[in-house]
Amino acid sequence: MSEKILAANFKTNHTRASTRDYVGALDAGMEKMGYDAPVYLFPPATALESFDTRSDIRIGAQNAYPTVKGSFTGEIGLEQLGEFDIDTVLLGHSERRHILGETQEFVAQKYSWFQERDFTIVYCIGEPLEVREAGDEAVRRYIVEQLEGIDTSYGKLILAYEPVWAIGTGKTATPDLIEATHATIKNLSDRPLLYGGSVKPANIAEILAVPGCDGTLIGTASWEVESMLSMLSKVKGEK
Numbered sequence: 001m002s003e004k005i006l007a008a009n010f011k012t013n014h015t016r017a018s019t020r021d022y023v024g025a026l027d028a029g030m031e032k033m034g035y036d037a038p039v040y041l042f043p044p045a046t047a048l049e050s051f052d053t054r055s056d057i058r059i060g061a062q063n064a065y066p067t068v069k070g071s072f073t074g075e076i077g078l079e080q081l082g083e084f085d086i087d088t089v090l091l092g093h094s095e096r097r098h099i100l101g102e103t104q105e106f107v108a109q110k111y112s113w114f115q116e117r118d119f120t121i122v123y124c125i126g127e128p129l130e131v132r133e134a135g136d137e138a139v140r141r142y143i144v145e146q147l148e149g150i151d152t153s154y155g156k157l158i159l160a161y162e163p164v165w166a167i168g169t170g171k172t173a174t175p176d177l178i179e180a181t182h183a184t185i186k187n188l189s190d191r192p193l194l195y196g197g198s199v200k201p202a203n204i205a206e207i208l209a210v211p212g213c214d215g216t217l218i219g220t221a222s223w224e225v226e227s228m229l230s231m232l233s234k235v236k237g238e239k
């Protein structure tokens with residue numbers, strides 16, 4: 001199996017102190033099992049730091065505003081990220097689109113801004129349940145819209161397909177559905193493509209074995225470091 005990309009999205013979980021403990025334990029665990037592929041970690045903004053790790057742990061921001069600094073109450077920009085040498089950002093997550101009301105236009109604006117600054121961008125796409133129920137063509141059109149204004153050939157883009165109905169619900173998409181949707185997305189971009197949505201130790205091996213799945217973006221099951229390490233060991237076992 002070629003090198004898989006694993007990413008952990010802490011969402012609104014963990015503190016600075018618990019993130020430090022987590023990174024320490026993850027680093028030690030990765031070293032012990034000889035895990036040398038990169039692992040991306042998206043802690044909350046208050047826990048961002050430049051960690052000195054022996055393993056390839058890359059810290060990214062869950063969100064940032066397209067500005068160096070300025071008057072954008074509640075947001076963080078390049079100045080705040082630069083303090084910790086953060087050059088990775090997660091954009092387009094469904095929770096930001098649907099709960100925080102980010103439009104495609106705004107997400108694309110952020111994307112271009114961070115692309116110009118050479119960031120690694122993990123860009124999320126994925127359909128809500130009613131679109132999935134409307135069929136494959138509806139899903140394809142929805143995804144095409146979520147790629148509007150996005151340079152899908154950007155060399156530092158990592159795509160993440162996350163069906164909204166599978167996020168945090170325990171309802172994982174079936175391998176067949178992941179394979180079919182990934183094939184659709186691969187026709188639109190040749191960048192690495194992760195799957196996200198209720199990935200956990202019990203199903204990660206099966207998901208990573210799906211043709212066209214280059215890794216996983218994990219929420220809930222990544223929050224306990226033992227669970228994350230258990231998933232990494234499964235990836236290792238697959239190699």
Ligand code: PGA
Pocket residue numbers: 009162166167168169170196197198199217218219220221
């Ligand atoms: P989940 O979240 O693993 O809890 O479903 C995935 C995500 O939102 O990135």
